[in-house]
Amino acid sequence: MNGLLSPGKYFADGNFASAEGAIMAGCRFFAGYPITPSSEVLERMSRRLPEIGGHFIEMEDEIGSMAAIVGASNAGLKSMTATSGPGFSLMQENLGLGIVTETPTVVLDEMRAGPSTGIPTRVGQGDVMQARWGSHGDYAPITYAPNSVQESFDLAIEAFNAAEMYRQPVIIATDQVIGHLSESLVVKPPEEYTIVQRLIRKKREEDSKVFSFSDDFIPMFIPGTGFKGNVDSLTHDERGYPSNEASVEKEMLEHLIGKIKKNEDKIIKYEEYETEDAEVVIVAYGITSRAAKHAVKLARKDGRKVGLFRPITLWPFPEAKIRNLGERIRLFIVPEINYGQYSHPVREYGCRETREIHFPPGEIPDYKIILKNIEEVFP
């Protein structure tokens, strides 16, 4: 008994899958604060982690939760938290700490209706831009958007792998419906999953740096091993020492953004459906993509040349792909459970007319509305 979920087929919800995927990925520290609709992730972790020798702590708030997972990761454990919009807002400060200290960790944000407290029990997709720009200053986030229970499991593993590979917090922007939806989940034997193990520098060579701004990254050090490194939230040089110089800020930022930019091709994931000959392409993610796919199927039956592009990683933005689609289609349609967020980069990089469909947060998107929009743009 290794404490991992036994291989097989499960009927499970997204929250179960996210927690178990994280454990499969090697998550051994979870700090969180209860919040609808993601509390089941926290509850599952509170049961599972102690029985496999991991650690669980329910913190006093989401600020503390985010700080604790960054601290735990720096001490050597793969760590995670789970939250929803209001908690995600509180986490932005220490998400930035994770970015600037190049700390791998995973934040699951299960989007619900907002703004503010909104409708806690009902779906939204209003945190998409917050996932991109939420913490102050410049950075290049990695954000996954699962659209099924299976993806909740699989992308949790990918999120942990990406966090380790690029040394930064990775966001999973799922939504209330995916979190609470029950459907089949297939779990493979652990050896069939690729798990990126953390590289650790144990000894400090003469003059060796804490960070490297010229390589994509250098492995982390672990405290207690005699490394004697400084990790700083201030703008710092490769030694980890704070600096007030704009030239150091430039070097650090170009590294933090560059390490993601350079590896975009490896990070970006998407699904294309019927886009080959499409005149109109729908760009949709999360639960909305399932309604959109159904609408595309029905429209295709009527001979309408419409396709679906589903970003699986919302960020980094699939610029090249959207630009390429924009060159050969006449219209993008972007349905979202918000008043137009992801539509903005689609319009910016697609250089093509972009129609927005605004589903009010609180309701599962109706495929009929998407279908009606398709019909309207095919004379």
Next chain:
Amino acid sequence: MTTEITHPKHELLRDERFPHIWCPGCGLGIVLQSYINAIEKSSTRIEDNVLVSGIGCTARLPGYTNLDTYHTTHGRAIAFATGMKIANPSLKVTVISGDGDLFNIGGNHFIHAARRNMDLTVICVNNFNYGMTGGQHGSTTPTSSKSASTPYGNIEASFNLPYIAAALGASFVARWTVMHPRQFTKSIQKALDVRGFSFIEVLSPCPPNFGKLNGFVDGFAEMEFYRKYSVVNEKANLEDIWIDPHHGKEIVLGEFVNRKKPSYLMREEELINSLKGVKQ
């Protein structure tokens, strides 16, 4: 001919980072020296000592020590340290930060870490104001004290830190001033051996801000004030030991609490062991 002069504690300091940023007359140099003396004399391995801080003048202290050091976000040092300690219990994690960082913006994390009896040492350097941002008042600014944001005198009540820490259940609670470096150093040594939450408040001058605005002409004058008004009373009624520099009130110092009680990690270990037992 030049002779290279090195600090006697050179091994524990990051020479290349000096001179430090602190003002003339600031007490933080004494705090730094007391801390490195304490870990050297303590039973801990030097490499196991990790320093975590938030933001502010005191929060710059870890960066001058040659240890594994983490300068985190404002108020969040204790939460960060909580994650670090739970993830790697063999570390000796000490949080050293200012009163504004630990008790104003970070008050919630302090309360909960003390309540959990989290296995951390927290040293609060209390200079009664926000030094780094120019001397605004905070929750430790004594009533009627002047500050950059209480030009007419502070109308708020202030925190009595040892009283709070003791009430929350900390295993170890002490208060000293930077006029008492030997006692302070000994208390740090003791705190490092405590299982559970250990808290030390150390009062320190802020000459250009709190000092200047409250009648202390320089750092020395505030040190003189500590010398004159301090009394050591370990049996003091903690409720009464708030600080009032304006009415000749004594500053009560000492190790007020040193008790054995289960720490967070003791309880967590018990839990994990009991679950292992169930599985066998």
